[in-house]
Amino acid sequence: MSKFYFHIRTQDSFDRDYEGVDIQAQDGMARAVAIALRMVSELVANNEPIDGLTFEIRDSEDRLVAELPFQACTQLQ
8 A cells, every 4th residue: 555645726825635545556557547536526515616636646755647637637537
C-alpha cells in the first residue's frame, strides 16, 4: 500500500493535502487519477469554479508523481 497526496495548486496559492490516500501498489496511477476525477466531478456538480486549478500528486516521499489540471479531468470523463 502506498500513500498519495493530492495537493491543489493555483496561480496564487498551494493547498497541501495532509491526509493523503492509501492506494494499492498495483493500482498506482490509474487509481490516483480516478480519485482526482471523482473530486473534480463533485466540484463541477456543485458549480464550483475549476479554472486554473491543478492537482499536484505526490507520493509518501514527496516525489512528484503527476500534475493534473482540473480541466483535463473533465475531458477524461
